Amino acid sequence: MDNTAFKKNKYDILVVGGGHAGCEAALVASRMGFSVLVITMTINDIAGMPCNPAIGGLAKGQLVREIDALGGEMGRVIDETGIQFKMLNKSKGPAVWSPRAQADKKTYHERMLKALREQRGLDIVEAEATGIIVESGRVVSVEINGGEKISAERVILALGTFPNGLMHIGEKKIPGGRRGEPPARGLTNQLASMGFEKRRLKTGTPPRLKKETVDFSKCEPQPGDHNPSPFSFRTTGIDREQILCYVTHTNKFVHELITRNIDRAPIYSGQIEGTGPRYCPSIEDKVVRFSEKERHQLFLEPEGLESEEIYVNGLATSLPVDIQEEMIKHIRGLEDASIVKYGYAIEYDFFPPHQIYSSLESKRVKGLYFAGQVNGTSGYEEAAAQGIMAGINASLALRGESPLILRRNQAYIGVLIDDLVTKDIDEPYRMFTSRAEYRLLLRQDNADERLLKYAVRYGLLPKEQWKEGIKRRKRVIRAGIRLSGETITKDICNKALKEVGGKEVGEAKRAGDLLSRPEVELSMLEKYLPDGPLKLSGREKRSLEIRAKYSGYIKRQGKMAERFIKMDMMKIPQNFSYMDIGALSMEAREKMEKFKPETLGQASRLAGVRAADLSIIMVMLEKGRKEKRG
Amino acid sequence: MGEKTIVALGTPPGESAIAVVRLSGGEAVAIADRMMDGAKSWESHQTHKRIIKDHNGEAVDDVIAVVMRGPNSYTGEDIVEISCHGSMHIVSAVIEEAMWLGAVVAPPGEFTKRAFLNGKIDLAQAEAVADLISSETKLQRSVALKHLTGGLSKRVRKIEEKLLTQLSLVEISIDFSTEEIETYSNGELTEASRWIRKELEELIGSKVAGRKLRNGIKITLSGPRNAGKSSIYNMLLGEERAIVSHIPGTTRDILRERIHINGFTYYLEDTAGIAEAESEIEAKGISVGIEAAAAADMVLFVIDGSVEPGERVYELAERLNIKRKMIVINKKDLGLKVGRKEVQKITGADSVIEVSALTSEGFDELRKWIYSNTVSLEIGKIVKEKIAINLRQAVALKRTMEALGRMEEGVSAGQPAEILSIELREAAAACGEITGRSISDDLLGNIFSKFCVGK
Numbered sequence A: 001m002d003n004t005a006f007k008k009n010k011y012d013i014l015v016v017g018g019g020h021a022g023c024e025a026a027l028v029a030s031r032m033g034f035s036v037l038v039i040t041m042t043i044n045d046i047a048g049m050p051c052n053p054a055i056g057g058l059a060k061g062q063l064v065r066e067i068d069a070l071g072g073e074m075g076r077v078i079d080e081t082g083i084q085f086k087m088l089n090k091s092k093g094p095a096v097w098s099p100r101a102q103a104d105k106k107t108y109h110e111r112m113l114k115a116l117r118e119q120r121g122l123d124i125v126e127a128e129a130t131g132i133i134v135e136s137g138r139v140v141s142v143e144i145n146g147g148e149k150i151s152a153e154r155v156i157l158a159l160g161t162f163p164n165g166l167m168h169i170g171e172k173k174i175p176g177g178r179r180g181e182p183p184a185r186g187l188t189n190q191l192a193s194m195g196f197e198k199r200r201l202k203t204g205t206p207p208r209l210k211k212e213t214v215d216f217s218k219c220e221p222q223p224g225d226h227n228p229s230p231f232s233f234r235t236t237g238i239d240r241e242q243i244l245c246y247v248t249h250t251n252k253f254v255h256e257l258i259t260r261n262i263d264r265a266p267i268y269s270g271q272i273e274g275t276g277p278r279y280c281p282s283i284e285d286k287v288v289r290f291s292e293k294e295r296h297q298l299f300l301e302p303e304g305l306e307s308e309e310i311y312v313n314g315l316a317t318s319l320p321v322d323i324q325e326e327m328i329k330h331i332r333g334l335e336d337a338s339i340v341k342y343g344y345a346i347e348y349d350f351f352p353p354h355q356i357y358s359s360l361e362s363k364r365v366k367g368l369y370f371a372g373q374v375n376g377t378s379g380y381e382e383a384a385a386q387g388i389m390a391g392i393n394a395s396l397a398l399r400g401e402s403p404l405i406l407r408r409n410q411a412y413i414g415v416l417i418d419d420l421v422t423k424d425i426d427e428p429y430r431m432f433t434s435r436a437e438y439r440l441l442l443r444q445d446n447a448d449e450r451l452l453k454y455a456v457r458y459g460l461l462p463k464e465q466w467k468e469g470i471k472r473r474k475r476v477i478r479a480g481i482r483l484s485g486e487t488i489t490k491d492i493c494n495k496a497l498k499e500v501g502g503k504e505v506g507e508a509k510r511a512g513d514l515l516s517r518p519e520v521e522l523s524m525l526e527k528y529l530p531d532g533p534l535k536l537s538g539r540e541k542r543s544l545e546i547r548a549k550y551s552g553y554i555k556r557q558g559k560m561a562e563r564f565i566k567m568d569m570m571k572i573p574q575n576f577s578y579m580d581i582g583a584l585s586m587e588a589r590e591k592m593e594k595f596k597p598e599t600l601g602q603a604s605r606l607a608g609v610r611a612a613d614l615s616i617i618m619v620m621l622e623k624g625r626k627e628k629r630g
Numbered sequence B: 001m002g003e004k005t006i007v008a009l010g011t012p013p014g015e016s017a018i019a020v021v022r023l024s025g026g027e028a029v030a031i032a033d034r035m036m037d038g039a040k041s042w043e044s045h046q047t048h049k050r051i052i053k054d055h056n057g058e059a060v061d062d063v064i065a066v067v068m069r070g071p072n073s074y075t076g077e078d079i080v081e082i083s084c085h086g087s088m089h090i091v092s093a094v095i096e097e098a099m100w101l102g103a104v105v106a107p108p109g110e111f112t113k114r115a116f117l118n119g120k121i122d123l124a125q126a127e128a129v130a131d132l133i134s135s136e137t138k139l140q141r142s143v144a145l146k147h148l149t150g151g152l153s154k155r156v157r158k159i160e161e162k163l164l165t166q167l168s169l170v171e172i173s174i175d176f177s178t179e180e181i182e183t184y185s186n187g188e189l190t191e192a193s194r195w196i197r198k199e200l201e202e203l204i205g206s207k208v209a210g211r212k213l214r215n216g217i218k219i220t221l222s223g224p225r226n227a228g229k230s231s232i233y234n235m236l237l238g239e240e241r242a243i244v245s246h247i248p249g250t251t252r253d254i255l256r257e258r259i260h261i262n263g264f265t266y267y268l269e270d271t272a273g274i275a276e277a278e279s280e281i282e283a284k285g286i287s288v289g290i291e292a293a294a295a296a297d298m299v300l301f302v303i304d305g306s307v308e309p310g311e312r313v314y315e316l317a318e319r320l321n322i323k324r325k326m327i328v329i330n331k332k333d334l335g336l337k338v339g340r341k342e343v344q345k346i347t348g349a350d351s352v353i354e355v356s357a358l359t360s361e362g363f364d365e366l367r368k369w370i371y372s373n374t375v376s377l378e379i380g381k382i383v384k385e386k387i388a389i390n391l392r393q394a395v396a397l398k399r400t401m402e403a404l405g406r407m408e409e410g411v412s413a414g415q416p417a418e419i420l421s422i423e424l425r426e427a428a429a430a431c432g433e434i435t436g437r438s439i440s441d442d443l444l445g446n447i448f449s450k451f452c453v454g455k
Helices: A020-031 A060-069 A074-081 A105-118 A186-193 A252-260 A283-289 A321-329 A380-399 A412-422 A444-457 A463-485 A490-499 A511-515 A522-528 A538-569 A586-595 A600-604 A611-629 B028-035 B088-100 B110-117 B123-147 B150-175 B186-204 B207-215 B229-243 B280-295 B311-319 B340-347 B363-376 B378-388 B391-412 B417-435 B439-450
Strands: A013-016 A036-040 A054-056 A082-088 A098-103 A122-126 A129-135 A138-144 A149-151 A154-157 A166-169 A172-175 A199-205 A208-210 A220-222 A245-249 A297-302 A309-313 A339-341 A344-350 A368-370 B006-009 B018-024 B047-053 B059-068 B079-085 B217-222 B255-261 B264-270 B298-304 B325-330 B351-354
Touching (some): A020 A105, A020 A122, A020 A154, A054 A060, A054 A074, A060 A098, A060 A412, A060 A444, A074 A082, A105 A122, A129 A186, A138 A154, A154 A380, A321 A339, A368 A380, A444 A463, A463 A511, A490 A511, A511 A538, A538 A600, A538 B417, A600 A611, A611 B110, B006 B088, B018 B028, B018 B088, B018 B110, B028 B088, B059 B088, B079 B088, B088 B391, B110 B123, B150 B186, B150 B417, B150 B439, B217 B229, B229 B255, B229 B325, B229 B363, B255 B363, B298 B311, B325 B363, B351 B363, B391 B417, B417 B439
Parallel strands (some): A013 A036, A013 A154, A036 A122, B217 B264, B298 B325, B325 B351
Antiparallel strands (some): A208 A339, A297 A309, B006 B018, B018 B079, B047 B059, B059 B079, B255 B264
16 A cells, blocks of 8 residues: 555545544544644654553543443454453452553554554555644644645644653664654744644663573563453453563662762763653653662563564663663663664653643634643543544534533543643653542443543444443343342342352342442342342443442542532633732732633632632623623 | 531631631521521521530530621621620631531631622622732731741641651552652551551640630639639639629639630639638538639638638638649728738748739739649640631641551451552641642652652
């Protein structure tokens, strides 16, 4: 196939960037019936993984499940190309379980590229976007390779770490978006000249080792789950063979080596100005800041079934190559390992997201959307989540409909975007379950329950794909109703409870009440149901069980959420002039002028805005309404 | 917002004869109804004489309540105005009771804001409403800051730090479970929670202290007849009389009045007087007086200094079985026949003061003595801190305590981290209402700076 050809010079939507955000944006928009062109610098890097070869993880797994429920591709692709699946936090309550999988980087890329290529209405062009053309405040076209212009009403920027990317390995600085690739300069600088504020962030990646030179027998093997749970509600099962990962550790020698050479680390020599993520520190950072720790855990993760590369998770570094060589040599199991690619740190520009609405459309230029790392986030899943939302909202705008804004109690995606538009981003933003105040509502097991309705309403998925999902939800709900109505006699209750060592009851109980006890499992309880076992799959049973066990807390969080939803329903016009309201505190005025909150709820989440400021805004909003009414 | 029933003091703060507590919102009448025992009807725009009881069934005060049903009220919502006696502790108790039943303390300018939003204030005044909210907030903040200085603020911050540490450890077990770092342990979590609850209990004050606050600290006047006890009693009431409420004594033989000294409330008791005679009836009187004195927090034993006190008087003074004993030598104006030192030596009193109930000489010293003794008493310490904590703060601390109580139950029931986290966050959020700090915003920062997380 000719990679540079595109069929026309006018599309409904242009997506600049073919990473995780770009792919989801392009796919969902074309599924919604629009013609889409993906502009990428290298087709070989479509859905690439420049950092660790894994999808999902704590809180990120929930994001993938949500993307999937919205008809996204990430879940299905990882289900088909994952080489080790693991449900994290299994020892914790089910609300915080998170699926994670090691990805085969190459097949992941191929499978995603296939999805793009097979998607009707979606074209790909290998080119560099060098300019955005704006007329009277709206985007009209994108210039590629410094010449040709392609028109579109909506443009989604999913540029990743390419904007003014600068890589650091020791004292060496290499301009580039990632290893071996040139940075994107023209576009970012043009956006800056249009008045977009940009700032700098930093992230890093560890060295990759040659697989056959690693002595895995000296490392501790880490197997995946016996019964892998798929990410996608559309995947029926995973029965591929799974690989092992391994764990080894750094040691005193390595730490001393780093300490001795710390002045050669760009983050300490002052060579790097961008802020790196505190949750993903480089090894030199860990050694300096936590000098009391004698060793740090390293995960050896294969980059694919056929791949010759091993990713050393935990050893992100920008130390010079000779130090990297020396470090590796002194780590157990890696004594003879050869480095295929050195670790590096990368600085890049991002556009602080107070410049976008929660629809991800920019406030400055109509029709222009920002998604992924350009908004200051980190992670494939965070990027994909924004990509799918940008794709949905660009399409809805073309349909003349209002955007889909997920609330904080509906999805991690909602938490993510709401945080972006209400918080100062000082480091790459990564999702954590602790960012969600309604964590018990946002579980990986109920993502489709929460979001599938939007996939149905907006046509994000063909009917044959959501039909089964909806049926499954209905089965679970019906079973729940059945359990709450079905009474089990006292004797049978006690027989069942005896089996699990539970406390006896003095009277007959409803099956639902029994299930809410921590010790009672549905698989056991089912045997004692007067109307016979439930006709549910394992996954459906699990989902029913979680609802029953958490029901009290779920209700409590639901109530809390109701209160804040009211605030989120109160809209604040964008032309609302905060600076003129003398009664507002100065700090509140400045914050609100900068973030221009879309709702009173968003205003309430800005740091420095107090309850009194919200009261004052309510009064002034009412004044505005009354004046309008006359 | 705009829907919770709010409660606030409607009259200026400080001691006064009558104070008005105002409730506004959908639940206002229901809350008033539950607070006031024996309520039968709540006709709008009529006065209703009621007794407020607290949730333990103890009477708080006799009040007059007026209901104004919306939209014909100042805010446009249902309003209940409760006129109670003006003691700070009664006002606190009334507001606290309303909060117990679901009302929230009105944020600054809230009544006016609601009036505006409900179209009760005309459009031209919008800016004035906004300014009012702003100025009341500034005032409240400066008051709150004043309260938050010194010991109290240090203690609340320490509680917050402990909560943050425990919450971080709990969250680490969820968000960083794949890393080799320490997380919470049930033992330490419970221990920290118990420590905090104990600390809070002290801050909020024990139940006994709470009752003392409402009823006042008891001072009994004791001593022989004709020593001028009643004159001293009246003198102490003297200037207070105009601003104190009169509460009739429950015991016929004992007169009780409330007095206020430097912000403390006292129950001043004038016992029937201990007679010097030897008759049986009089002997009974003596024992009543001695009993009353024994139950008091402080006793003022009054003697007539214009005459040489007899052996019997000294004996009585000595026999008083009390912690703090003060001898007041009265009738200084008539020339004293007995000296301070002599009396102190014979009776073993903590201190002796010479006064004249006629000329008021020595009364400033007497009040000072009462105050400084209150502060040095255990009850005084609690009262002082309780005064430092305003009601909103006390309610917030109570919420912290309750959440921690539930968390401890969760720990013993084997609840997982994400459930314990809910209660810890609730506890921290309540604390944050006092300090203005949002622990959930600090959480990740704290984890990143104190724990080696991240691969």
